[in-house]
Amino acid sequence: LKKDTKVNRMHVLLDLYECEEEPLAKAKILEKKVLGVLKEFEMEPKIQTFYQFQPFGVTAIVYAQGLQFTMHTWPEYQSAAIDLYCFGTRKLSTDICNKLISAFSSAEYELKVKKR
Numbered sequence: 180l181k182k183d184t185k186v187n188r189m190h191v192l193l194d195l196y197e198c199e200e201e202p203l204a205k206a207k208i209l210e211k212k213v214l215g216v217l218k219e220f221e222m223e224p225k226i227q228t229f230y231q232f233q234p235f236g237v238t239a240i241v242y243a244q245g246l247q248f249t250m251h252t253w254p255e256y257q258s259a260a261i262d263l264y265c266f267g268t269r270k271l272s273t274d275i276c277n278k279l280i281s282a283f284s285s286a287e288y289e290l291k292v293k294k295r
Contacts, residue, residue: 188295189272193261193279197286204235204254213239213250216278220271222246259283269294 202208206229214224222243230238239250245266252259261279265272269292280288 187267189263189265189267189269190293190295191261191263191265191272191276192289192291193263193276194289195259195261195280195283195285196257196288198257198259199284200254200257202283203237203252203257203259206231206237206239209237209239209250209252212282213241213248213279216275216282217241217243217246217248219278220275264295 202212210227210229213229214227217224222245224241224243226240226242228240232238235254237250237252239248241248247262247264249262250259261276263272263275265275272292273290276290
């Protein structure tokens with residue numbers, strides 16, 4: 180894209196802390212939560228993988244139309260890092276993040292949003 184092209188693109192970094200441990204530890208549980216949030220925003224995954232580390236921890240990658248989502252979890256520290264690249268408004272990006280914060284019962288989080 181040219182530098183002056185007007186496209187709504189948001190890049191969000193979301194760090195979750197003090198989360199419920201089990202959803203961060205098990206790929207199947209994490210998958211259900213992540214896909215449930217995306218479904219609320221009518222985002223249908225085109226490519227997805229949820230990789231289970233041993234003994235615990237998950238890396239998730241989901242691509243949907245207008246969205247790139249990655250997540251890595253550290254259940255032993257009750258934390259996760261999310262990278263969300265979204266073609267849409269700042270409100271859409273932050274609404275998705277707020278649902279993720281809630282879905283993982285995060286008591287503390289850090290959110291950084293950059294318009295691209």
